[in-house]
Amino acid sequence: MSKEKEITIYDIASQLGLSAATVSRALKDHPAINKHTKKKITDLATKLGYRSNTFASNLRKQKTNTIGVIFHELRSQFMVAVLAGIEKITTEANYDLIIGHSSETYEKEAANARNLFHKRVDGIIASLAFDTEDLNHFAPFVQKGIPVIFFDRVFENSDGAKVIINNRKAGYEATKHLVEQGCKRIVHVTANLKRNVYAERLAGYKQALTEAGIKFKEKYLIINDLTEKASVEAAKKVLAMSPLPDGIFVTNDFCAAVIIQTLKEAKINIPEDIAIVGFNNDVICKIIEPKLTTINYPGTEIGEIVARSLVSHLQGNANMHLTNTIIIKSELIVRASSLRKKLPKNTSKK
C-alpha cells in the first residue's frame, strides 16, 4: 500500500558523495572502480534495498535480455521437459522467457512471432505447428539479425539453426524391433507428414520394412492429429483390418496408450496379438498396461542444448549459425508392450 520511493543509483550516489556513473560501474563490478569504493556502494545498495531498473538499463543498452519461446503445444510431458531444460539454462544466464504456444495452428504461431517481435526479444526458440508451411513469419527476426533456433519440429532444409534427434534412425529402430519380434503386418500411426519428425520416422519405418523384405502398404499408414478421439479411431481402423495387423508403431506415447486401451477393450492381447511401440518415453509408458516400449526422446537435454546454443550465441561466445544442426541421441526402450521373445541385447532396458 505504502508506495515507498524506489532507490536509484542517484540516491546511492548522493548519499555517498559520488557520481551515478561510479555507482553504476561499481554495481556491475567494473574493474576501474576502487575495491573500497565498490564495497561501500554495494553495502549501501543492499542496505537500502536497491533494485536495478531493467527498463532504464534495457533502454540504454538496446537489449531486452529476453528470449521468446514458441511451442506448438504445452500439454505434453516432452514439451514441459524441454521447457524445464530451457528455463534452467536461461535462468542461469539471466535471461527472461516469454512463452507462447500455437496450439498447432500456423495462424497462432505467426501471431506469437509478431508479438515476440514487438517485445524485442533477443532471440527465439521455436518448434513448428502442424500446419506451418513456410518460415516467413520469422523473416523479420532474420532481417534484424535476431537469432532463431528450432528444435523438434523444424524444416530440415532451411538454413536456420536447429536441434533434433535422428528421427529416421529412431523410426527405423522402432520398426526393426517389431520385425525382430516377429511382426509382419506393421501399422504406422503418425501425424502430419509436413513435419520433418513424422516424415523422417516414416522413412525409417519404410527402410526397416524394406530391409526385412516386407513391402510397404499404404493402408497400413494411418495419419491423424494424435488427439484422444483420433487415437480411438485409429485403433478402430486397425481392428477393421483383415488380416489383423500384428504390430503398430505409433509416433506418440499418448496416442499409443489410447490405442492399447481401445484394442484391449476389443479383447486383443498385447503384445501377443499386436505388439506396440510408442514414441517419447512419457510417464504414461509406465502406467499403461502392458508397459509401453518407446523411443526415449530426452526433452530436458534438448531444451538445455537449444538454450545453451542460443545463449552463447547471444553472448558472442559461439556462432550458432556455424554449428547449424545439432543431433541429440535417442534410444529404443523395450518394455512389455512389444516383447514377445527375449530382450535383444543391443537395446537398453529401463
Next chain:
Amino acid sequence: MSKEKEITIYDIASQLGLSAATVSRALKDHPAINKHTKKKITDLATKLGYRSNTFASNLRKQKTNTIGVIFHELRSQFMVAVLAGIEKITTEANYDLIIGHSSETYEKEAANARNLFHKRVDGIIASLAFDTEDLNHFAPFVQKGIPVIFFDRVFENSDGAKVIINNRKAGYEATKHLVEQGCKRIVHVTANLKRNVYAERLAGYKQALTEAGIKFKEKYLIINDLTEKASVEAAKKVLAMSPLPDGIFVTNDFCAAVIIQTLKEAKINIPEDIAIVGFNNDVICKIIEPKLTTINYPGTEIGEIVARSLVSHLQGNANMHLTNTIIIKSELIVRASSLRKKLPKNTSKK
C-alpha cells in the same frame, strides 16, 4: 544481419512536421488528437514498421505490464491447465508472463519471488511449495502495494486473495463414495499436511468416516511426496497391512495410478479387493486400467479466474482484496476403479 535503424516516434514526428508528443498521443488513440492527424500518423507508423519501445514506455510509466507466476510444479496436467487459463486472460489483457517454478522447495520459491520482485512485475500469481511455512518472501510485494493472489496451495487464514476449491468437501465426497461402495478400511494417501489442500481433504476424509461410524486410524494415513517412488512405497505399505484395506483415497491421480499398478502386480483386484479414488481428473485417469474415479479439479477455469481477478484489480476495475476468497466448484467423477455397486444417482459420470 543488417541492423536497420529502429523507427521511433521522433522519426514519424519529423517526417510529418509534428511533435513527438502528438505522435505518442496519436498512437495510443488519445482523444485530444485530431482524427485526420491521427490517421496520417498511424498510417506512416505502419508503413515504416514502427514498433513501440516497451522499455522507454515502462521506464516512464513506472509499470511493467508483466505478471509473475510462481508454480510449485509444472509437470502436471493440472498445473499446465491452470497456466493455459492464466495465459488466455493475460494475453487478452496484454500482459506478459514470467513463470518460475519452485520444484516444491521453499528456497526456490523465495528465490523466484525475489527475482520477480527485481523484475518489477505488476502482480503475482502463486501456488505454494510443499514446505513453505510463511509468506515472508511475499512481504516486499505487499509493502510496495503489488497485488499477490494465491490459488490451490494457499494459507487459508492469511488475508491475501485466493482462489481455491472446497477441498474439505471434495475429500468428504471422495471418502463418502468409498463408504457407499461398501469400504470399511479406507486408507488415505496424501502429502504434506502443512498445505491447506491436503489438510482439508484429510478433514473431509475424517468427517465422512465419522458420519459412517468408522473410527479414524492413524495407520491408515500415509503421507508422502507423490513421486513415483513414494507411490510404489505407499502401495507396499498398504499391501503389508493386515487385514488388507478395502479402499484408498489418494490425493493425486498420478500417485493413484502408480498405486493401482503396484497393487495389480501383487494380484490385488481393483475395485473388488480395494476400491480407489484419485484427485484432479488428469488424462491418466482414462488410461489406467481400471479407469480412475477422481475429483474433477478444473484447472483452466481456475487459471482464468485467478488471472481475471488480478487483471481487473490492476486495471482498477475491481478490488481483489474485497472479494478475498473465490471458491470454484469441483465434483466427483465415478469410474471403474471404485465402482462396486451401481452408480449412486447424485454423482456425475463422464
Next chain:
DNA sequence: ATGCAAATTGCAACCGATTGCAATATTTTT
C-alpha cells in the same frame, strides 16, 4: 469583425542506467 470557448498541438522535463572521454587523484619512476 471581435471575443471567447473548445479543440489541437507543442514544450520540456522527466523516467534511471550506461558509457566514451575528460578530469582528477594516486603511485611509481627518475
Next chain:
DNA sequence: AAAAATATTGCAATCGGTTGCAATTTGCAT
C-alpha cells in the same frame, strides 16, 4: 621533488516515450 604512468572518478549525452501545462489554432456566437 618533479615528471610520468596508472588508477579512479565524474561529466554529460543518450536511449524513446509520456504527460502537465502552455501555446496556438479553430469554431462559433455576438
